[in-house]
């Protein structure tokens with residue numbers, strides 16, 4: 001418990017704190033991660049299944065494989081980890097969340113200042129006229145066998161998810177700007193292996209890492225918790241209020 005108290009103290013005494021989250025924060029919401037013990041890598045290679053190349057050149061395979069990962073996120077609920085971060089933001093302990101996740105769970109938990117650096121699964125857009133639609137439209141079209149799904153203008157519709165091989169979105173630039181003035185970064189549930197997001201921790205003066213398995217940044221970190229993120233974030237939030 002002493003370590004929780006010290007980590008909470010660091011958060012409280014920092015001029016600006018951000019959180020950086022990955023798939024691990026959502027495993028308690030029954031969404032598998034990629035590289036954890038029950039991750040998608042057991043059955044497929046997400047770097048191919050969720051690639052720009054697959055989406056554009058082999059849509060039949062994309063909508064049979066990678067798309068299933070996106071569909072599976074729809075009805076999931078935020079867990080104690082997402083909720084603890086939302087409360088920390090509301091109470092002014094952290095400024096916001098940079099997430100690699102595409103599951104919308106920080107929104108559902110009530111976080112406000114969210115940078116979705118790998119996109120989201122609330123919407124889709126047309127690659128020709130750029131018109132936006134809700135994800136439901138894609139679900140309807142794909143379930144009727146319209147592959148790839150088409151816009152009214154004749155263009156191809158695609159998810160608002162950053163695929164492997166896609167350009168990084170504006171949210172990534174904004175996240176980098178946030179990081180320039182961030183003193184402490186709380187890193188949660190990410191293997192820190194996906195580039196360029198895994199560069200972001202370098203901007204912070206202090207790091208708190210909460211990840212069940214080791215990461216390449218562990219030795220540069222003020223506090224490492226190789227534990228469950230829902231549990232540790234809940235304990236840190238409680239401690240922040242007790243301090």
Ligand code: CNA
Nearest residue numbers: 022023024033034035036101102103189190191212228229
């Ligand atoms: P990753 O490489 O799968 O790493 C996840 C890490 O979380 C692993 O090191 C695990 O050990 C750790 N972990 C798993 N469960 C917990 C837990 N309950 N508490 C603490 N640690 C845990 O995933 P990254 O996010 O690092 O990789 C980035 C990819 C994964 C991004 O492009 C995401 O879009 C993509 N992804 C997102 C989701 C989602 O939106 N929920 C799900 C699967 C993959």
